[in-house]
Amino acid sequence: MPERFIIEVGESSLIFETGKLAKQANGSVQVTMGETSILVTACIADKAREGLDFLPLLVDYEERFYSAGKIPGGFIKREGRPSETATLTARIIDRSIRSLFPGHLRNDIHVVATTLSVDQSNPPNILAINGASAALMLSGIPWAGPVGAVRIGLVDGELVVNPTEEMIKESSLDLVVSGHAGGITMVEAGARQVPEQVMVDALELAQREILGITEKIKEMAKTSGKPVMELPEPPSYPEIDSWISSELYDEIHAAVQIHDKKPRGEAIEASTGKAIEALLEKYPDAEPYIRSEVEDIVKKAMRALIVEEGKRADGRAMDEVRPISCEVGVLPRVHGSALFTRGETQALVTTTLGMVGEDDQLVDGLKHDEPSKRFMLHYNFPPFSVGEVRPMRGPGRREIGHGALAERAVRVLLPAEQDFPYAVRVVSDILESNGSSSMASVCGASLALMDAGVPVSRPVAGVAMGLIKEGEKVVVLTDIQGLEDHYGDMDFKVTGTREGITALQMDNKAGGITRTILESALDQARRGRLFILDKMESAITEPRIEVSSYAPRIYTVNVPLDKIRDIIGPGGKTIRNIVAQTGVKVDVEDDGRVFVASPTTEAAEKALAMINDLIREVAAGEIFSGKVTRLMAFGAFIEVLPGKEGLLHVSEISTTHVGKVDDVLSPGDSVLVIVKEIDDMGRINLSRRRVLEKKTDPEIAGKFADAFLLEDEREARIKALPPSPERGDRGSRGGAPRPGGDRPSGDRRPYNGPRRSGSGDRNRDR
Numbered sequence: 203m204p205e206r207f208i209i210e211v212g213e214s215s216l217i218f219e220t221g222k223l224a225k226q227a228n229g230s231v232q233v234t235m236g237e238t239s240i241l242v243t244a245c246i247a248d249k250a251r252e253g254l255d256f257l258p259l260l261v262d263y264e265e266r267f268y269s270a271g272k273i274p275g276g277f278i279k280r281e282g283r284p285s286e287t288a289t290l291t292a293r294i295i296d297r298s299i300r301s302l303f304p305g306h307l308r309n310d311i312h313v314v315a316t317t318l319s320v321d322q323s324n325p326p327n328i329l330a331i332n333g334a335s336a337a338l339m340l341s342g343i344p345w346a347g348p349v350g351a352v353r354i355g356l357v358d359g360e361l362v363v364n365p366t367e368e369m370i371k372e373s374s375l376d377l378v379v380s381g382h383a384g385g386i387t388m389v390e391a392g393a394r395q396v397p398e399q400v401m402v403d404a405l406e407l408a409q410r411e412i413l414g415i416t417e418k419i420k421e422m423a424k425t426s427g428k429p430v431m432e433l434p435e436p437p438s439y440p441e442i443d444s445w446i447s448s449e450l451y452d453e454i455h456a457a458v459q460i461h462d463k464k465p466r467g468e469a470i471e472a473s474t475g476k477a478i479e480a481l482l483e484k485y486p487d488a489e490p491y492i493r494s495e496v497e498d499i500v501k502k503a504m505r506a507l508i509v510e511e512g513k514r515a516d517g518r519a520m521d522e523v524r525p526i527s528c529e530v531g532v533l534p535r536v537h538g539s540a541l542f543t544r545g546e547t548q549a550l551v552t553t554t555l556g557m558v559g560e561d562d563q564l565v566d567g568l569k570h571d572e573p574s575k576r577f578m579l580h581y582n583f584p585p586f587s588v589g590e591v592r593p594m595r596g597p598g599r600r601e602i603g604h605g606a607l608a609e610r611a612v613r614v615l616l617p618a619e620q621d622f623p624y625a626v627r628v629v630s631d632i633l634e635s636n637g638s639s640s641m642a643s644v645c646g647a648s649l650a651l652m653d654a655g656v657p658v659s660r661p662v663a664g665v666a667m668g669l670i671k672e673g674e675k676v677v678v679l680t681d682i683q684g685l686e687d688h689y690g691d692m693d694f695k696v697t698g699t700r701e702g703i704t705a706l707q708m709d710n711k712a713g714g715i716t717r718t719i720l721e722s723a724l725d726q727a728r729r730g731r732l733f734i735l736d737k738m739e740s741a742i743t744e745p746r747i748e749v750s751s752y753a754p755r756i757y758t759v760n761v762p763l764d765k766i767r768d769i770i771g772p773g774g775k776t777i778r779n780i781v782a783q784t785g786v787k788v789d790v791e792d793d794g795r796v797f798v799a800s801p802t803t804e805a806a807e808k809a810l811a812m813i814n815d816l817i818r819e820v821a822a823g824e825i826f827s828g829k830v831t832r833l834m835a836f837g838a839f840i841e842v843l844p845g846k847e848g849l850l851h852v853s854e855i856s857t858t859h860v861g862k863v864d865d866v867l868s869p870g871d872s873v874l875v876i877v878k879e880i881d882d883m884g885r886i887n888l889s890r891r892r893v894l895e896k897k898t899d900p901e902i903a904g905k906f907a908d909a910f911l912l913e914d915e916r917e918a919r920i921k922a923l924p925p926s927p928e929r930g931d932r933g934s935r936g937g938a939p940r941p942g943g944d945r946p947s948g949d950r951r952p953y954n955g956p957r958r959s960g961s962g963d964r965n966r967d968r
Contacts, residue, residue: 204219205426207421216233216332219231228244228342229337230243235324235364237319238329239319240326247310250309262315263314269320270320272570301387302382303346304346309433335419340427352412355370361403376393388709392705394702397703406717450476457500459513516545520678523730525545526544536752537553538555542738547638550631558789559797561625562625577612579605579647582597583601615658615699617657637686638666648738662697663738668693669715692715694727698728700735754800755803755806757806760794761817786798812844820846823876828842833868833869855890874894874910
């Protein structure tokens with residue numbers, strides 16, 4: 203029987219409906235806010251998978267283009283591999299729910315969120331997290347939920363719960379929080395240098411709203427949920443527990459204090475081997491259990507070292523950052539590069555500058571006005587970075603997630619497109635990893651951008667914080683390494699400038715994160731961030747004045763919309779001609795912006811001059827060195843600007859009488875002319891005779907010196923021509939008539955008789 207549950211969250215109603223769709227799934231719920239609606243299902247396999255030492259949980263977020271009234275792009279016209287947005291949404295669902303499953307659960311679990319309707323106002327990712335929580339609670343799958351999720355914005359200085367997409371455009375904060383009655387489980391945020399205190403206020407507001415959502419989901423599960431599955435208890439070997447605790451604890455306690463990652467891992471593996479050798483003969487089927495128990499002792503020893511003894515595995519203080527080195531300009535032909543090393547984590551980060559429009563990343567998503575991306579940050583995590591051997595494939599969810607976090611951290615500091623008209627791609631290749639390679643990517647990206655000459659407003663750095671919570675004892679760790687991340691209770695990544703936070707990501711397994719703990723963690727993160735910024739500024743203090751000599755020079759010109767067709771030309775002929783003559787790249791936007799990218803300043807200036815000539819209007823009195831395009835009996839047509847021709851009448855060719863135009867000019871000749879007038883119909887009338895009279899003007903003579911030399915030669919040839927037979931005062935015609943006959947006196951029709959070819963030397967001496 204379909205049932206409906208409604209709760210008010212912020213200014214909107216969050217609606218859960220169950221019992222209508224996908225009834226064969228273990229749990230199914232449709233979640234709606236406004237006209238955005240998501241179907242979320244949860245299924246579990248009947249039997250556990252043997253030999254696993256992890257929870258086989260799979261979360262998929264399926265974007266259906268019909269939900270936004272769109273047809274997918276591409277040739278196939280159907281949804282393909284998940285978009286980056288879909289992958290990131292699946293990750294935040296997974297991170298919100300994973301820590302609440304029983305540790306011994308080994309049955310495959312599949313959570314699927316499918317978009318049914320997207321209204322472009324209410325974001326579907328928040329509905330997907332709440333839907334996953336509700337579906338799991340209804341399914342009978344063992345799970346310590348429910349969780350709830352909200353989005354928090356900061357608009358005009360006020361915190362807003364579940365802001366619309368339009369509001370987020372004006373918001374200084376985009377914060378997604380999920381949690382339960384015991385505390386926050388997941389945080390994902392982007393911010394425009396928001397102060398730490400505001401971030402704490404936003405997290406507290408989110409927690410209050412989450413409690414209302416979880417209470418409604420509990421009510422829903424009580425009414426419509428299935429009985430919780432009975433799971434067999436995992437095997438227990440008290441004798442093994444006792445032997446490992448008594449015989450290996452001191453050895454493992456010493457091993458976790460080895461500073462270097464690889465020797466520490468080898469020492470722990472040696473202890474594991476000792477336990478297997480001592481116990482496996484008596485307990486032949488217990489090797490997975492032995493390994494698991496040794497790992498529990500490693501966790502216990504590491505946490506006791508920190509909480510009870512006040513020491514960290516590598517000997518650092520709780521708020522101490524590992525040694526840092528920064529280098530820039532490490533790759534000579536790359537537009538910008540940096541090598542950032544912190545302890546045993548190393549990132550090689552590069553910046554490449556491209557052309558806006560041509561090199562932007564096109565996004566085929568559910569938003570109707572999905573903009574292309576002019577800034578991209580890609581993160582690569584090859585197996586050699588942790589000394590492993592495994593196949594290298596395309597980026598997985600982890601790589602996409604880490605790259606998105608680093609991109610969000612840096613993006614807000616980039617200059618506006620009108621101030622820096624480049625597409626920017628940053629790539630972080632992790633060469634070594636022992637804790638927080640994503641934060642190393644943020645620091646390296648900031649350095650590489652400045653090395654490339656990108657005028658970022660200020661540098662940004664990131665640090666990963668950790669938390670160990672044993673009862674009432676709480677220890678916050680700065681710059682956690684892999685061991686502390688794996689066995690700790692919280693991974694809290696904070697990026698920002700000296701002014702405030704730009705991004706935040708948190709995964710919490712402990713619960714009970716109070717305001718005091720949050721304030722302490724954020725303050726400690728700020729101090730760590732400032733320390734890292736000091737180290738970064740020792741390598742480069744501000745962006746380079748100019749971009750790399752190997753980067754394209756990009757110039758922008760704004761043209762009237764009605765002139766765009768003049769630049770493109772029929773079938774793209776004009777723009778191809780510009781590219782062919784100059785070797786530049788030209789991109790014309792619909793809003794009238796024209797981008798010219800060139801490896802040299804000279805080529806760009808030539809292309810810009812050609813574009814400006816295409817769009818500018820001709821004015822009376824202007825002087826041009828034009829090209830003869832056509833000859834007529836009454837004069838010649840001269841192209842003074844690309845696509846703009848004027849008539850040079852025969853009477854305006856010379857100070858000396860010219861009888862026949864083709865005796866003086868040929869198609870393709872360059873000729874110096876002045877705009878005599880533009881008539882009422884927009885026709886351009888030109889004069890060569892009048893421009894010759896201006897030769898005495900020093901400014902004009904200097905500007906067109908080379909052209910005047912050619913005109914002087916042409917004028918000398920005109921004066922050397924035989925007297926014209928058409929005027930009695932210039933002599934009789936004489937000679938044989940021209941083939942085709944002569945025109946009657948006064949006939950102004952064009953001469954249609956044979957004429958010389960336009961090819962060949964038309965400037966022969968006479």
